[in-house]
Amino acid sequence: KTNNPKQPIMKKYYLFAFCLLLTGSLFAQNSNDLKLSVNKGSIKMATEDGQFSFGMGGRVYMDAASYFDDKTDLGSGTEIRDIRLLMKADLWKKWNAKINIGFADGSVSLKDVWLMYKINKNSFVRAGHFLEPFGIEQTESSKTTKFMHAASTVEAFRPGRNLGISYATWGKQVFWEAGLFGSDTNNKTAGDEGYGLTSRFAFAPVQNESGIFHVGMSGIYRTADAAGFNELGEENPKSIRYRSRAATHIEKRRFIDAKVGNADHQTKIGFEMIAATGAVSLQTEYINANVSRNIGEDYTANGWYTQLAWLVKGGNYKYKMKSARLAKPGPGSVELLARYNQTDLNDSGAMIMGGKQKDITIGGTWYVNHNILVKFHFTNVDLDENALNGEENFNMIQTRLQFSF
Amino acid sequence: KTNNPKQPIMKKYYLFAFCLLLTGSLFAQNSNDLKLSVNKGSIKMATEDGQFSFGMGGRVYMDAASYFDDKTDLGSGTEIRDIRLLMKADLWKKWNAKINIGFADGSVSLKDVWLMYKINKNSFVRAGHFLEPFGIEQTESSKTTKFMHAASTVEAFRPGRNLGISYATWGKQVFWEAGLFGSDTNNKTAGDEGYGLTSRFAFAPVQNESGIFHVGMSGIYRTADAAGFNELGEENPKSIRYRSRAATHIEKRRFIDAKVGNADHQTKIGFEMIAATGAVSLQTEYINANVSRNIGEDYTANGWYTQLAWLVKGGNYKYKMKSARLAKPGPGSVELLARYNQTDLNDSGAMIMGGKQKDITIGGTWYVNHNILVKFHFTNVDLDENALNGEENFNMIQTRLQFSF
Amino acid sequence: KTNNPKQPIMKKYYLFAFCLLLTGSLFAQNSNDLKLSVNKGSIKMATEDGQFSFGMGGRVYMDAASYFDDKTDLGSGTEIRDIRLLMKADLWKKWNAKINIGFADGSVSLKDVWLMYKINKNSFVRAGHFLEPFGIEQTESSKTTKFMHAASTVEAFRPGRNLGISYATWGKQVFWEAGLFGSDTNNKTAGDEGYGLTSRFAFAPVQNESGIFHVGMSGIYRTADAAGFNELGEENPKSIRYRSRAATHIEKRRFIDAKVGNADHQTKIGFEMIAATGAVSLQTEYINANVSRNIGEDYTANGWYTQLAWLVKGGNYKYKMKSARLAKPGPGSVELLARYNQTDLNDSGAMIMGGKQKDITIGGTWYVNHNILVKFHFTNVDLDENALNGEENFNMIQTRLQFSF
Structure with missing residues (x-):
């Protein structure tokens, strides 16, 4: 066995690849997974590919x-x-939606309630x-x-x-x-x-x-x-x-x-x-x-x-x-x-x-x-x-x- | 040392097991953990054991x-x-709850607001x-x-x-x-x-x-x-x-x-x-x-x-x-x-x-x-x-x- | 190569360190990441450092x-x-906020809507x-x-x-x-x-x-x-x-x-x-x-x-x-x-x-x-x-x- 010193090294490479695979599979998240975080004190949910994002x-x-x-x-x-109360969503990369409802004075008043289409980075x-x-x-x-x-x-x-x-x-x-x-x-x-x-x-x-x-x-x-x-x-x-x-x-x-x-x-x-x-x-x-x-x-x-x-x-x-x-x-x-x-x-x-x-x-x-x-x-x-x-x-x-x- | 070629291999196994443990611990999530994803353009939170699921x-x-x-x-x-605005929940596998409130015309109107008990797959x-x-x-x-x-x-x-x-x-x-x-x-x-x-x-x-x-x-x-x-x-x-x-x-x-x-x-x-x-x-x-x-x-x-x-x-x-x-x-x-x-x-x-x-x-x-x-x-x-x-x-x-x- | 039995071992250590790094990077979450779980049947989002927590x-x-x-x-x-409908937040460790709005009888009524500052464990x-x-x-x-x-x-x-x-x-x-x-x-x-x-x-x-x-x-x-x-x-x-x-x-x-x-x-x-x-x-x-x-x-x-x-x-x-x-x-x-x-x-x-x-x-x-x-x-x-x-x-x-x- 010692005649073939490559074997343990090969095995190490397999092991290495396996570890990469294991951990990599965790990185390579499904594009549908939302990452949950705090952004400036508010809840943020977003996919890594920038397709979706939600907030409330x-x-x-x-x-x-x-x-x-x-x-x-x-x-x-x-x-x-x-x-x-507020809910907002970035949908399919190009669309933004927002629902913001006011409840002051014991009554309902609609605030920002809209759908936006982002034409490009500088216009909508x-x-x-x-x-x-x-x-x-x-x-x-x-x-x-x-x-x-x-x-x-x-x-x-x-x-x-x-x-x-x-x-x-x-x-x-x-x-x-x-x-x-x-x-x-x-x-x-x-x-x-x-x-x-x-x-x-x-x-x-x-x-x-x-x-x-x-x-x-x-x-x-x-x-x-x-x-x-x-x-x-x-x-x-x-x-x-x-x-x-x-x-x-x-x-x-x-x-x-x-x-x-x-x-x-x-x-x-x-x-x-x-x-x-x-x-x-x-x-x-x-x-x-x-x-x-x-x-x-x-x-x-x-x-x-x-x-x-x-x-x-x-x-x-x-x-x-x-x-x-x-x-x-x-x-x-x-x-x-x-x-x-x-x-x-x-x-x-x-x-x-x-x-x-x-x-x-x-x-x-x-x-x-x-x-x-x-x-x-x-x-x-x-x-x-x-x-x-x-x-x-x-x-x-x-x-x-x-x-x- | 070369007389005991098993040792490095054993160590490799330990290392392998350790890697498995490390990465495995990430897979073996607590059954209380909710997975957050986008489902048909909506937020979905669900435990992997099917006990709980939330949406809003x-x-x-x-x-x-x-x-x-x-x-x-x-x-x-x-x-x-x-x-x-909508909130819904699947609770303890058998129960479903839904709260859906309408705010059109500047007033509150109750929509679907219910609790469901699923008797089996085909009745509730x-x-x-x-x-x-x-x-x-x-x-x-x-x-x-x-x-x-x-x-x-x-x-x-x-x-x-x-x-x-x-x-x-x-x-x-x-x-x-x-x-x-x-x-x-x-x-x-x-x-x-x-x-x-x-x-x-x-x-x-x-x-x-x-x-x-x-x-x-x-x-x-x-x-x-x-x-x-x-x-x-x-x-x-x-x-x-x-x-x-x-x-x-x-x-x-x-x-x-x-x-x-x-x-x-x-x-x-x-x-x-x-x-x-x-x-x-x-x-x-x-x-x-x-x-x-x-x-x-x-x-x-x-x-x-x-x-x-x-x-x-x-x-x-x-x-x-x-x-x-x-x-x-x-x-x-x-x-x-x-x-x-x-x-x-x-x-x-x-x-x-x-x-x-x-x-x-x-x-x-x-x-x-x-x-x-x-x-x-x-x-x-x-x-x-x-x-x-x-x-x-x-x-x-x-x-x-x-x-x- | 067998003359230097340290080399494979060294490599193993590198490999080991690399695995640790890979997996460790997953543990060492950004302090802004929120962990999502079910707590007594309710949604809980919390950072691991206790700075933020949200519920709805x-x-x-x-x-x-x-x-x-x-x-x-x-x-x-x-x-x-x-x-x-309820939203609550623990903000920057010391602050708690709660918004709880009632919609019974087709009208809006404010319930708990407050901001709390926690002076210490036993007073606010x-x-x-x-x-x-x-x-x-x-x-x-x-x-x-x-x-x-x-x-x-x-x-x-x-x-x-x-x-x-x-x-x-x-x-x-x-x-x-x-x-x-x-x-x-x-x-x-x-x-x-x-x-x-x-x-x-x-x-x-x-x-x-x-x-x-x-x-x-x-x-x-x-x-x-x-x-x-x-x-x-x-x-x-x-x-x-x-x-x-x-x-x-x-x-x-x-x-x-x-x-x-x-x-x-x-x-x-x-x-x-x-x-x-x-x-x-x-x-x-x-x-x-x-x-x-x-x-x-x-x-x-x-x-x-x-x-x-x-x-x-x-x-x-x-x-x-x-x-x-x-x-x-x-x-x-x-x-x-x-x-x-x-x-x-x-x-x-x-x-x-x-x-x-x-x-x-x-x-x-x-x-x-x-x-x-x-x-x-x-x-x-x-x-x-x-x-x-x-x-x-x-x-x-x-x-x-x-x-x-």
């Missing part, structure tokens, strides 16, 4: 507000501002219920907006989520999305729904270590929803409404509110700007809304906000071209914030005085980890004589504990 | 409809027809909220029904889902299910709920390559729900109602509607037939409903539909004895469809004229993959003088984008 | 009730008493929507309470779940929790919400094989919710209400009901006792409620229950100091039950006669496995002349099929 999770915002009243007696208290077509592409804050998840509440200007003029179809594409410096949308999915009024054409274009020539600069523009054309029929079977006059809460949600009254009767359609234009240098960023949006009326003068309203943010801890601001906005600061970050916002729903020409609101907020956010954040805001609200209860000025302190996974 | 997912139907009106002004538009007992065993289309998930909307006959007479208990068994050629059911789970009217006895029997003597032939019969006996009490504490007269939309859901009005007062109980009989040869299939159902009344003549109504389907692409039709109906065509299939349906809620003897509807639909379905399908329908609806707005005839085009995972 | 599941209670009436005509029937701080720490049955999940329905005393006086923050700590023999809570999350009335201070203390000196003995005490101070404003802008008089169903839920009427007007705040005190020896256990709670009023005499009401349980099969009762109550009997257990309960909402001094209810229940529970249980109860209810329809006495049989995973 939830989100909760718990708010408290204390109001220092002027004229109107505001209701201080607590609420679960939002609570959601999407059908379903999602945020119309208009401006920065309107298109951003409340999970990442810097303030607890959208600017009143955005709340008043935003198209929100509607059932529709859109196309989006982005390059190294530009982003463009355009879509066609139906109306409120829960609309139960007799008659045809209105529809809207919406588009957003953004250009970000500077995105580097030293700074970020982004400008953009959005536009909407939307027809008014039917308002039912009168006894003669004729269409009732249609209306379009703009209104907003006072940068808060626990007190639910809308202090500015313009209901424009005899409406045919509305057009809105929005301008946006983001500038950042290091740990300081500035974001501004201006929105102008115009309602074409069948009877009476056209109605015009507008508003704007500007917000300053400073990452006291957490490095520099980053930019995401895919969504054309600032990225969420990393875990552990601490951010200081200030915002000035004014919204003017008065149009003396159209004889519709919806009120004018100016508000200033200063506050901060602690991004505890990927899952948890805490917000704290002080806000002063100033209303003119056309507001709900006339001229008044009040203050509030608000705080949010948010978790998601 | 969602479903969304997005519809659009355009109506070409006659007399009634119909509301064209879009809607999310259905949106669901089930308790909970599920579809009463009556006919083909009534017992089929809307995920797989060929048309966007159930035939108006089925919509008018179907018992739907109720809280109850049933027993089902099937063999090579027969299927039988029978159950006892309570009434609408959300019933809040004072007084005792009605109850129903429901059964379906099907016989499929031909199920092979060359063709499929299936006949069946179903029956229901159901008492009327209490309608509360009058001031004297006496029971109010009970009623039973049959009604249907016009083969559409975005326009929500029911054009045929018979409310039968002074009702005691109802009996319904259904006949069903499926015939297929190769890529062509025919499905027909006839339903007769009778209401026994305490005052006045008994009320009788009936309806039937017949539908033709042709798999232009996707092979031949297949049959599932377990549910006694055609199986869902495979991914990639393209199907052409035609259906004639008429429902007559007029009974001049009982002096209740609920209206008569005839409708014809032609359309098609593209089964994009396991998760996605697209439907497209053209429908003509013809109503008699007893319908909601009298005699009229209108057309509509409808489309659906459906995804589930 | 559902729960359904299906009830039927048959009433043997006295004066009031009660509505026998069936219902899905509760149906829930929790913020969110959860059961205020008051007594035994109020703080226990309906999944494990011995009876289908909470004692009417607990139903009448319980604070339920509210949005708040609490601190809990426990040792070998003591448990203490205290919290500050807002009011009903769905409160939409104008004006400030009320708030509550709630605390529970329990002492369990005996927890061994031969027996269990536990006593405890709870207290609440809670201000009344605002009731809106009158035309002059003045606050409407506030009220506090105590009421309860008749140890059942399918018949929804509350037979005892006291609405205390001109209320300022309420204080409640609860005493609790658990004693067990072997397979027999006794549990008792007494609650006294007092409403301080701005006009009129203070209102006082009280109630108590005592329940006896016998584990015919399933071993001895066990105790959990972490929640300060008896543990759920193991799978396969069979338990016999008896409960006497009386609730007196009459206060002649305050001239508010809400009615008095005495009820006796005998029944049993079969814990089929970790996921499924069946309950069966017979109940006699006795009401005094101040109850909804005056003096009466009726009986009922109720049963529940419960599953969860």
